[in-house]
Amino acid sequence: MKAAKGYVFKYGDNVDTDVIIPARYLNSSDPAELATHCMEDIDKDFITKVKKGDIIVATKNFGCGSSREHAPIAIKAAGVSCVIAETFARIFYRNAINIGLPIVECPEAACAIEAGDEVEVNFDTGVITDVTKGTTYQGQAFPEFMQKIIAAEGLVNYINTK
């Protein structure tokens, strides 16, 4: 799996799916359209500043609340290459894996990395490197079962290959 590299947008605890993609935009399921409203209610500048490959780093319980898959879809379509958090809400965690948005749980990295840092994530080893600070962290590796889903680039392809 290709490594992710980009600049960091940093958020705190309990970033919920309502602020990732507000329900008033859920009358669409088009990824490109959803991406234009990504993070709008928590960070209105996000969508104008984010560049392809950038990384979201947050602390506890990222993606809590609604089960809307539109949330990881919007983040992925906005160009984000990886989300690092201390913990993820469980439905968001499943959804991200199922649609092929790489996510990594790593409390140390989630707390230490700051907004604007350049960060690289190696998905084969789980190693997270803060290039700006010159620090590295060991992220949690996925169980083998999830690695297979990720390797197939999502649940749909995984089922098709079974």
Added chain:
Amino acid sequence: MGMTMTQKILAAHAGLDKVEAGQLIEADLDLVLGNDITSPVAIHEMEKMKVNGVFDKDKIALVPDHFVPNKDIKSAEHCKCVREFARKNEITNYFEVGQMGIEHALLPEQGLTVAGDVIIGADSHTCTYGALGAFSTGVGSTDMAAGMATGKAWFKVPSAIKFNLTGKPSEWVSGKDVILHIIGMIGVDGALYKSMEFTGDGIANLTMDDRFTIANMAIEAGGKNGIFPVDELAIAYMKEHGTREYKIYEADADAVYDEEYTIDLSALKPTVAFPHLPENTKTIDEIKEDIKIDQVVIGSCTNGRLNDLRIAAKVLQGRHVAKGMRCIVIPATQKIYLQAMEEGLLKTFIEAGAIVSTPTCGPCLGGYMGILAEGERCVSTTNRNFVGRMGHVSSEIYLASPAVAAASAVAGKIFCPCKL
């Protein structure tokens, strides 16, 4: 080492004698659910799968409820997509406007969810059916698509937190206050990835509607599911509402729990969750300041059931909502709507100056039917008070029971029904 109630249900559906926390399993599904927001994404994903239709047309429920009756053209297109999929695949349990209700009130009422089931739904509040002793949990659209196609889903077997409920709640304390109290105690990620298993002799003092409300908000503590033991009341509910065979599972006596809490229901007070997290709770007597409000919503998958409406009507009977207040009452299903009409509750609401809407999730998620303007405050019986959830990012949501919501509508500020 024994198994929890949830683990036993999952083991049985995975064809295993025993499972333990952390184990990855594939389980057979008894029901797969989706709504008008999540189903179109699932249908699109399913079209990419190399499958011939759905695994079982009787074990899928499609309930357009979030933005129906269609709030705009795009929502209408989503509903059309779901309707056409249901028709093409001859889905037995597709609920059109006129039969529909808010999914998590509707499906138990239709007898489609029973004890011992494994249910996934592309809606986070799918955990509601734990009130009947089912394992049910929210998933996303791709999981829903895989579930519709294969009848299976993968799960990581959860560990559990045990909540031992004792005593009898006092007059104005309901299931909503119980679950808000618990979320305030353990936090919005206090049960992350875990089961919340309720037990204890206090459960006998909770109505089924109370239990649905409690299980419904397990997700608001991060829980994978919330589940109740199956007692005579639950059995009576299932027999009244359907004919499906249920199966009762009980936790082993030596089941291991990550944590255990004992909650004396008689000691609980009406509880309100302040903006912008359900864990920001205060009991009503801890609120010293006047918090003036603009709107009250009584409804949703959390609190739009008949008992909820009865309690609200009891408070509003012979009273009037405050000047300038908008009070929106939304019965959760057509059946509840009709029962509320027959019992005279709707008359009470209208005479009190409230409005009554057709069943919809509408305002709970800021869809329509009660959006908040900049700086407005709402007391709502719904389940989330996140930033911007019901409208403008500077609006505020205070989560409360139907009793407190109705009393607040009359007082124009957050208010205890005991003081009216």
